[in-house]
Amino acid sequence: xxxxxxxxxxxxxxxxxxxxxxxxxxxxxxxxxxxxxxxxxxxxxxxxxxxxxxxxxxxxxxxxxxxxxxxxxxxxxxxxxxxxxxxxxxxxxxxxxxxxxxxxxxxxxxxxxxxxxxxxxxxxxxxxxxxxxxxxxxxxxxxxxxxxxxxxxxxxxxxxxxxxxxxxxxxxxxxxxxxxxxxxxxxxxxxxxxxxxxxxxxxxxxxxxxxxxxxxxxxxxxxxxxxxxxxxxxxxxxxxxxxxxxxxxxxxxxxx
Amino acid sequence: xxxxxxxxxxxxxxxxxxxxxxxxxxxxxxxxxxxxxxxxxxxxxxxxxxxxxxxxxxxxxxxxxxxxxxxxxxxxxxxxxxxxxxxxxxxxxxxxxxxxxxxxxxxxxxxxxxxxxxxxxxxxxxxxxxxxxxxxxxxxxxxxxxxxxxxxxxxxxxxxxxxxxxxxxxxxxxxxxxxxxxxxxxxxxxxxxxxxxxxxxxxxxxxxxxxxxxxxxxxxxxxxxxxxxxxxxxxxxxxxxxxxxxxxxxxxxxxxxxxxxxxxxxxxxxxxxxxxxxxxxxxxxx
Numbered sequence: 345x346x347x348x349x350x351x352x353x354x355x356x357x358x359x360x361x362x363x364x365x366x367x368x369x370x371x372x373x374x375x376x377x378x379x380x381x382x383x384x385x386x387x388x389x390x391x392x393x394x395x396x397x398x399x400x401x402x403x404x405x406x407x408x409x410x411x412x413x414x415x416x417x418x419x420x421x422x423x424x425x426x427x428x429x430x431x432x433x434x435x436x437x438x439x440x441x442x443x444x445x446x447x448x449x450x451x452x453x454x455x456x457x458x459x460x461x462x463x464x465x466x467x468x469x470x471x472x473x474x475x476x477x478x479x480x481x482x483x484x485x486x487x488x489x490x491x492x493x494x495x496x497x498x499x500x501x502x503x504x505x506x507x508x509x510x511x512x513x514x515x516x517x518x519x520x521x522x523x524x525x526x527x528x529x530x531x532x533x534x535x536x537x538x539x540x541x542x543x544x545x546x547x548x549x550x551x552x553x554x555x556x557x558x559x560x561x562x563x564x565x566x567x568x569x570x571x572x573x574x575x576x577x578x579x580x581x582x583x584x585x586x587x588x589x590x591x592x593x594x595x596x597x598x599x600x
Numbered sequence: 601x602x603x604x605x606x607x608x609x610x611x612x613x614x615x616x617x618x619x620x621x622x623x624x625x626x627x628x629x630x631x632x633x634x635x636x637x638x639x640x641x642x643x644x645x646x647x648x649x650x651x652x653x654x655x656x657x658x659x660x661x662x663x664x665x666x667x668x669x670x671x672x673x674x675x676x677x678x679x680x681x682x683x684x685x686x687x688x689x690x691x692x693x694x695x696x697x698x699x700x701x702x703x704x705x706x707x708x709x710x711x712x713x714x715x716x717x718x719x720x721x722x723x724x725x726x727x728x729x730x731x732x733x734x735x736x737x738x739x740x741x742x743x744x745x746x747x748x749x750x751x752x753x754x755x756x757x758x759x760x761x762x763x764x765x766x767x768x769x770x771x772x773x774x775x776x777x778x779x780x781x782x783x784x785x786x787x788x789x790x791x792x793x794x795x796x797x798x799x800x801x802x803x804x805x806x807x808x809x810x811x812x813x814x815x816x817x818x819x820x821x822x823x824x825x826x827x828x829x830x831x832x833x834x835x836x837x838x839x840x841x842x843x844x845x846x847x848x849x850x851x852x853x854x855x856x857x858x859x860x861x862x863x864x865x866x867x868x869x870x871x872x873x874x875x876x877x878x879x880x881x882x883x884x885x886x
Contacts, residue, residue: 460749466826
């Protein structure tokens, strides 16, 4: 089986400071990978490099495109990369405000990606938008409301609908549950887990919340100071951490 | 120094604007940046149009200025006088007699010919501006032809009003490539954008010039199930009886009585001279 995403030897530094370095992994279709680590460990830098928001200093990010097989997205031309990012890729931001247009209705937000790839039939776009709002548990009568009228959890779900409407194959998530209270988090995680399985999505989830990766991720990568210190199956890493930092991380989780 | 240079601007400035005009004619709908000069009038009063007119006027030209279709409004009169004084060109109110027509918010009703130039005053040249505030991003969107966002605006219109409610500055796609703001002309005028005359658009404050060469394909954006419609008031002109022209609505007394009349004053006057009479004029005569 060919991997969907093949990352080899990615490095990005900010001047003399290391953002992340020597990161390599393969991600297979349908697989969910978690990246955990403390603040400043380089996980967001890594995600930005993978999603094409930052250009890495060296290394390859090869994505299995629908037409041309494995292509290095770092070397790809910008139009191609931007095309990927609104068709086969999705990016869920930590703050829904970064990923939504706050002055455009919920329906318009979901429809934007469809219109960006050429949908020109209002009725169809609206039906797709309403359908997707239903799938993320937002009632159909909110389709003309703006995201400013939504709660934080609803905004986050709307952002997910907006990203998944074009049927992407790879989803990048940056702290998708950050800033939400625990019951809303639980509902969102439940929803995400369902969608990931149902659509056979591959996903890369950056988080510092171990509970999130326990629920969603098949595999785990632990980062510290820009380096990957441990990788493995999620349960294996969390139940039997080998590296000192991972042990610290796992034992730091508060028990209620 | 008492004399102005011909058409107020110095020769180097005019030359630079002409270079921008040549470039924009080669790339229909593309916004060409230019170093806009100070003009003896405030921004928003047509400084872009005035600079374009100054750059293309020759001593043999006949100049016409309209504001919302009318030749006799403050803006039109002052710009016409300005070029009368600084360039000494002949001026006219007749659409057919003019070789250069500067306009704000309208295209004349009378069909323009191949040897005429229509100069538009443009307040905001960027059609994506109110959707995407970043200039860097909008330029990238133009260069990569990412125009999905323009349809988001139309989508919002339909979801809020049940129809595309944008009635002026209606976005168009030029020659299948660039999406362009046709300046705040009513969408009634959009179909006329494909014409025999050269159309130049000048935005002074925003420092952009763009153009539509003669007979260029101009398509108004729409949805398959909500096609573009060039709308006007369902009425005939009360003065000249014209049913095919764009109308202004006028409240005439405190009881809410109103009348409609052609916004193109030259068109209306010519029709009256030919003996056409509207409902109001007939009443007055009786």
